[in-house]
Amino acid sequence: MLFNSVAFLCFLPIVLIGYYVLPARHRWLWLLLASYVFYAWWKIEYLPLILLSTLVDYTLAIRLVRTKTRWKRRSLLSLSLLINLGLLAIFKYLILFLPDKDPMLLTIYRVDHPLLGILAYGIYFAIPVGISFYTFQTLSYTLDVYHGRVSPEYNLGKFALFVSFFPQLVAGPIERFSHLMPQLRSAVAFRYANFSRAFRLMLFGFFLKICIADNFSGLVDAVYADPRNFDLFSRWLATLGFSFQIYTDFAGYTLVAQGAALCLGVELMDNFRTPYLSTSISEFWKRWHISLSTWFRDYLYLPLGGNRVSRLRWVVNILLVFAISGFWHGANWTFLIWGCIHGGLYLLERFVWGKPGAEAGPIVRFAHGLRTFVLVQVAWVFFRADTTPHAMEHLHLLFASPGPEQLAVKGVWIVLFAAFVLSELWLYRSRFDRAVADWHPLVRWSLYAFLLYAITALGGVANHPFIYFQF
Amino acid sequence: MQITGKIGIRVAALLLIGALAQILYKNTLWDTDLWERGQMLIELEGMDDSCKVIYFGESSNFSYHPTRDSLKDRISDFLSYHFNGLTFGTINHAAYHAGLYRALIARIEKGSAVECVVVTMNLRTFGQAVTHSPLETAMQQEKVLFSGYPELLRRTFLTLNFFDNQTELDRDYIKWKEWTFDTLQSTDPEIIFKHPTIRSWCAVEKFPDSNGVEDMEKRSLADHYIKAYAFQIGEDNPRVRDCDAIMRICSDLNIRVVFNILAENVEYADSLVGPELVWLMRQNRDYLVERYSRLGALMVDNLEAVDGYHFTDQNWTTEHYDAEGRQRIAFNVAKAMEKIFSDEIQLRDAADLNGK
Numbered sequence: 072m073l074f075n076s077v078a079f080l081c082f083l084p085i086v087l088i089g090y091y092v093l094p095a096r097h098r099w100l101w102l103l104l105a106s107y108v109f110y111a112w113w114k115i116e117y118l119p120l121i122l123l124s125t126l127v128d129y130t131l132a133i134r135l136v137r138t139k140t141r142w143k144r145r146s147l148l149s150l151s152l153l154i155n156l157g158l159l160a161i162f163k164y165l166i167l168f169l170p171d172k173d174p175m176l177l178t179i180y181r182v183d184h185p186l187l188g189i190l191a192y193g194i195y196f197a198i199p200v201g202i203s204f205y206t207f208q209t210l211s212y213t214l215d216v217y218h219g220r221v222s223p224e225y226n227l228g229k230f231a232l233f234v235s236f237f238p239q240l241v242a243g244p245i246e247r248f249s250h251l252m253p254q255l256r257s258a259v260a261f262r263y264a265n266f267s268r269a270f271r272l273m274l275f276g277f278f279l280k281i282c283i284a285d286n287f288s289g290l291v292d293a294v295y296a297d298p299r300n301f302d303l304f305s306r307w308l309a310t311l312g313f314s315f316q317i318y319t320d321f322a323g324y325t326l327v328a329q330g331a332a333l334c335l336g337v338e339l340m341d342n343f344r345t346p347y348l349s350t351s352i353s354e355f356w357k358r359w360h361i362s363l364s365t366w367f368r369d370y371l372y373l374p375l376g377g378n379r380v381s382r383l384r385w386v387v388n389i390l391l392v393f394a395i396s397g398f399w400h401g402a403n404w405t406f407l408i409w410g411c412i413h414g415g416l417y418l419l420e421r422f423v424w425g426k427p428g429a430e431a432g433p434i435v436r437f438a439h440g441l442r443t444f445v446l447v448q449v450a451w452v453f454f455r456a457d458t459t460p461h462a463m464e465h466l467h468l469l470f471a472s473p474g475p476e477q478l479a480v481k482g483v484w485i486v487l488f489a490a491f492v493l494s495e496l497w498l499y500r501s502r503f504d505r506a507v508a509d510w511h512p513l514v515r516w517s518l519y520a521f522l523l524y525a526i527t528a529l530g531g532v533a534n535h536p537f538i539y540f541q542f
Numbered sequence: 543m544q545i546t547g548k549i550g551i552r553v554a555a556l557l558l559i560g561a562l563a564q565i566l567y568k569n570t571l572w573d574t575d576l577w578e579r580g581q582m583l584i585e586l587e588g589m590d591d592s593c594k595v596i597y598f599g600e601s602s603n604f605s606y607h608p609t610r611d612s613l614k615d616r617i618s619d620f621l622s623y624h625f626n627g628l629t630f631g632t633i634n635h636a637a638y639h640a641g642l643y644r645a646l647i648a649r650i651e652k653g654s655a656v657e658c659v660v661v662t663m664n665l666r667t668f669g670q671a672v673t674h675s676p677l678e679t680a681m682q683q684e685k686v687l688f689s690g691y692p693e694l695l696r697r698t699f700l701t702l703n704f705f706d707n708q709t710e711l712d713r714d715y716i717k718w719k720e721w722t723f724d725t726l727q728s729t730d731p732e733i734i735f736k737h738p739t740i741r742s743w744c745a746v747e748k749f750p751d752s753n754g755v756e757d758m759e760k761r762s763l764a765d766h767y768i769k770a771y772a773f774q775i776g777e778d779n780p781r782v783r784d785c786d787a788i789m790r791i792c793s794d795l796n797i798r799v800v801f802n803i804l805a806e807n808v809e810y811a812d813s814l815v816g817p818e819l820v821w822l823m824r825q826n827r828d829y830l831v832e833r834y835s836r837l838g839a840l841m842v843d844n845l846e847a848v849d850g851y852h853f854t855d856q857n858w859t860t861e862h863y864d865a866e867g868r869q870r871i872a873f874n875v876a877k878a879m880e881k882i883f884s885d886e887i888q889l890r891d892a893a894d895l896n897g898k
Binding site: 077281530531 | 566699700701702703
């Protein structure tokens with residue numbers, strides 16, 4: 072079920088009414104049911120895989136605390152990694168090695184063997200949305216239990232809720248057991264303040280997704296499909312546009328997720344903090360997809376030795392972590408390259424041009440910020456392009472002779488985009504729900520009215536689900 | 543109580559914002575949005591008040607042969623030439639089908655002058671290749687704008703994808719399932735489906751030469767014909783549901799319905815694939831004729847009314863005809879409409895129309 076759908080706008084109130092009407096001790100069951108309905112809304116075929124992932128990590132975590140022998144514990148952990156990452160490999164990455172990327176051709180003409188047909192079916196049609204998110208969430212749980220950082224959950228249903236909690240199931244934030252589970256266990260009374268904040272978060276989240284991301288998506292798709300056909304202005308606009316599209320798409324989703332969770336008394340972690348205002352690549356990664364970058368920090372970078380290794384080893388580790396985090400996004404070499412570019416930039420920043428210190432003046436900070444912004448834009452081209460040659464061609468065409476067509480930009484989009492840029496500057500040190508809390512009610516409600524009108528009358532109609540669902 | 547009051551005030555404020563937004567939207571952006579995405583509604587609403595017959599069609603109505611046709615008149619134009627004193631209106635848009643016609647017909651005002659709608663029935667639009675086509679999403683978007691809700695709500699539904707908004711992959715998935723698992727059933731002892739699913743029918747070897755090498759061009763065309771016509775219409779077919787709805791809506795509006803089953807290149811289907819496919823085409827035609835005659839529609843069976851020569855795309859499944867083909871279809875429709883407009887009809891032969 073998409074957040075930006077009528078189904079969700081009906082689903083959420085039903086869940087909330089049921090949640091607050093039911094006795095506290097049964098609420099988790101209601102939430103679990105709601106989460107599975109939410110997930111199965113896409114395809115019922117998705118459920119077996121999440122159930123399998125849940126059962127594996129539930130069982131292995133309990134076995135882990137009951138097993139004292141080191142090699143047995145390691146074997147159990149390896150089994151969990153093997154199953155979780157194996158599912159990920161099959162459903163996300165096997166596609167890289169299939170000979171034909173056209174599903175209909177593959178299934179209708181080429182595949183005569185039923186087993187291959189089923190495999191093609193699975194890979195092309197049943198790739199479960201959000202598999203990377205919940206797999207990483209369950210993996211972090213097993214790793215935390217293994218390292219003794221948390222005690223395992225003995226109630227299978229409650230553990231299943233931790234894995235499938237609907238607001239953050241399909242695109243995060245990737246929550247840690249120690250942060251989410253205590254909140255899911257506790258019985259929350261109805262609090263007006265929570266709903267008030269949730270309303271603001273969701274309103275602003277929908278604005279970002281529907282008014283900014285969806286309006287940009289049509290422009291971006293048109294140019295990326297055939298950049299040669301467009302003039303230089305359009306090519307540059309689409310290149311920049313994608314960076315705003317992906318940011319507002321994902322940040323918008325996260326805000327709606329946070330709002331939905333807050334209605335249930337659960338505070339999800341922040342995933343974005345105005346990343347394009349970063350003055351360095353390292354700062355960018357502290358502000359972009361925070362739940363994923365901290366996941367890689369805690370479960371990959373630090374176990375590899377962190378910064379307490381030789382310089383050469385550290386360089387290799389950094390490149391490895393960035394490359395894997397890029398590849399996490401999907402079965403395309405472009406994602407790997409995107410990750411490597413960021414790893415390379417991170418190292419260059421560390422060894423060549425540095426980053427502005429706390430004492431740096433506004434001009435220096437602006438110059439660093441501009442450079443970071445431009446470099447991030449270049450990397451996004453690889454993220455968006457279908458193939459590496461397409462990405463290279465797109466970058467080349469930014470400076471090549473123009474094509475005949477120009478994107479039609481509506482005046483209203485410029486107004487919306489300006490509103491978004493202003494909001495980014497304003498929200499550098501705060502979050503929307505907190506930032507407007509102290510405003511005069513009349514001003515605040517005028518803002519709500521503007522956002523509501525923009526969402527209902529000016530939203531994009533490009534029919535794009537959230538970009539990160541595919542990951 | 544305090545909380546209830548607080549919430550009540552906010553809900554009221556939201557409703558007020560919604561009402562003001564509707565007024566603002568209707569008077570500013572609505573026309574532009576409709577022009578961009580729902581022009582057919584503008585055409586319908588702008589139709590002459592005296593219009594008694596509306597012809598709903600897709601590209602078959604306005605396509606013509608690029609070299610052979612001196613007359614480029616549409617089927618609906620040819621049709622109107624057979625009647626005196628009747629005002630005709632035409633709604634046509636490439637790739638439209640009963641789902642779109644249904645939404646537009648529902649917007650005809652009660653008490654209007656319209657007495658009859660002629661609705662194009664394209665056999666292919668009942669098959670999986672079209673019902674799950676990637677074009678469907680864009681058409682479903684248009685359909686949202688044709689609904690009768692307040693304008694701002696329609697626009698919001700568009701934004702929130704409140705329509706059949708499946709992705710191309712989702713549609714492929716459904717198509718794949720149906721083509722792989724749905725089996726064709728014969729009720730004629732002489733027709734046996736050796737390969738009862740589309741997938742298995744397409745997979746069979748076709749047009750091999752003496753060395754067993756297939757003629758791939760003909761083979762892919764044959765497979766295309768199989769995918770376009772090898773299906774069996776039943777009550778659960780989405781287009782049947784749409785046509786049923788058209789019958790209901792027109793019954794409420796007191797409007798007669800004429801369903802115009804378009805001509806298909808049956809000869810070519812026979813030569814490419816064989817009698818099994820032709821049998822399916824005829825079975826589907828018979829189903830539609832029987833069902834909608836029973837429900838009170840006038841059925842015009844043009845399925846085999848146009849010879850293969852008159853199809854402008856000789857190597858494809860489109861229902862595009864040269865002038866003679868279009869005239870033939872219009873003539874058959876006019877003849878059927880005699881039952882409704884016996885006073886106004888004046889059937890004219892092709893020579894008459896050529897001289898027009």
